[in-house]
Amino acid sequence: MADLAASLHAKLEAASSRNPNRKPRADAAERRLAIVQNLVSNLALVALRHRPGARLAVQADKRAATRYDRKDLPRGPLIDTLKSLAGDGLAVYRPAVFKHLRTTVEPTARLRSRLTQAGASLADFGRAPGGETVILKAVVGRNRPKPLVDYPDTGETLRLRTEMKTINDALAGADIRLCGERQPPDQLVRVFLVDGAEAETVDGHGRLFGGFWQSLPRARRAGLTIGGERLVELDYRAMYVHLAYAHVGATLPAGDPYAVAGLEGHRDAVKKAVASLFFRDGTLRRLSGELRELLPAGWTAKRLSEAVAAKHPAIAHLLGTNIGPSLANTESNILVAVLLRLIGGGVVALPIHDCALVAESAKAAAMAAMREESKRLVGVALPVEEKSRQ
Numbered sequence: 228m229a230d231l232a233a234s235l236h237a238k239l240e241a242a243s244s245r246n247p248n249r250k251p252r253a254d255a256a257e258r259r260l261a262i263v264q265n266l267v268s269n270l271a272l273v274a275l276r277h278r279p280g281a282r283l284a285v286q287a288d289k290r291a292a293t294r295y296d297r298k299d300l301p302r303g304p305l306i307d308t309l310k311s312l313a314g315d316g317l318a319v320y321r322p323a324v325f326k327h328l329r330t331t332v333e334p335t336a337r338l339r340s341r342l343t344q345a346g347a348s349l350a351d352f353g354r355a356p357g358g359e360t361v362i363l364k365a366v367v368g369r370n371r372p373k374p375l376v377d378y379p380d381t382g383e384t385l386r387l388r389t390e391m392k393t394i395n396d397a398l399a400g401a402d403i404r405l406c407g408e409r410q411p412p413d414q415l416v417r418v419f420l421v422d423g424a425e426a427e428t429v430d431g432h433g434r435l436f437g438g439f440w441q442s443l444p445r446a447r448r449a450g451l452t453i454g455g456e457r458l459v460e461l462d463y464r465a466m467y468v469h470l471a472y473a474h475v476g477a478t479l480p481a482g483d484p485y486a487v488a489g490l491e492g493h494r495d496a497v498k499k500a501v502a503s504l505f506f507r508d509g510t511l512r513r514l515s516g517e518l519r520e521l522l523p524a525g526w527t528a529k530r531l532s533e534a535v536a537a538k539h540p541a542i543a544h545l546l547g548t549n550i551g552p553s554l555a556n557t558e559s560n561i562l563v564a565v566l567l568r569l570i571g572g573g574v575v576a577l578p579i580h581d582c583a584l585v586a587e588s589a590k591a592a593a594m595a596a597m598r599e600e601s602k603r604l605v606g607v608a609l610p611v612e613e614k615s616r617q
Contacts, residue, residue, distance in 0.1 A: 564604060
């Protein structure tokens with residue numbers, strides 16, 4: 228792969244040289260080589276890890292550089308190199324569609340063939356140091372891309388970044404395998420959503436993203452191991468409902484919080500409805516197509532909202548107040564605290580939102596950490612259960 232990148236770099240340098248008798252600046256040539264190596268590695272990783280058709284999203288607009296831009300990979304030469312790779316038949320370059328789609332790039336069959344010839348495997352990859360791990364994105368409209376928000380550092384963002392470094396260092400040092408194959412080190416990031424591109428807060432959402440295991444179907448997760456051990460999946464049960472009750476200082480009644488009168492056998496519909504009511508500002512006036520399909524005939528948005536409120540009168544006043552981002556932030560704070568506590572005890576866990584995948588030998592310690600950290604942060608030990616492998 229290094230040879231492939233070097234040959235591509237030499238070809239691009241020769242093609243872009245306006246004066247063959249003038250020797251290019253060494254530092255500029257090194258930056259361009261680093262760009263080619265980076266793109267080849269990322270495209271190769273997509274080719275080896277994902278199905279054909281998977282793409283990389285690229286920030287290609289010409290705005291001023293922000294904290295999300297790497298100084299050693301300037302955007303202008305990066306996009307020029309992408310286009311050159313596309314012209315060489317190694318990548319498919321798709322320009323952005325304003326306010327709808329980002330610029331994307333994907334490996335071609337030709338690049339996949341070159342990788343096969345080179346004998347490339349996931350074990351060949353490393354990760355360059357650096358890269359922002361505390362990310363702010365703006366919600367600017369429904370079904371529209373969420374632009375990155377630049378922000379000044381504060382004591383809080385510095386603390387968050389330090390926590391992410393501890394987590395990522397632990398992941399990088401762990402023997403994480405999928406079906407026996409060693410996986411390259413992923414970098415987890417915390418993504419906070421803000422209302423509008425001018426906001427700079429870190430109190431909304433904050434979930435962890437970037438781990439390859441997060442998008443694996445549950446059946447494939449059975450092939451994950453850490454240090455040769457199979458993993459168990461530990462999950463907070465009905466976490467948002469429990470957090471809402473903790474928020475108002477009430478106790479959640481015993482039983483299934485998603486068991487609503489009249490909707491027996493339709494638990495998934497109730498669960499989705501509760502989430503919708505937490506993450507909206509105002510009354511639920513119409514059922515989404517997905518909710519309509521999950522509900523039995525005759526149910527309306529009004530009837531559904533009233534049934535959920537009747538099931539949970541203690542938190543009924545929170546429904547339709549868009550408390551969801553705050554609950555999600557609390558959820559992510561709890562999970563980060565759990566990961567850090569486990570790392571302190573020599574245990575590496577793989578997070579999936581409100582779940583943690585841990586080696587079977589660490590199950591008891593992880594369940595205790597999940598209960599105790601939730602009690603420390605919200606005053607209630609939230610219930611934890613092991614998910615079925617099915």
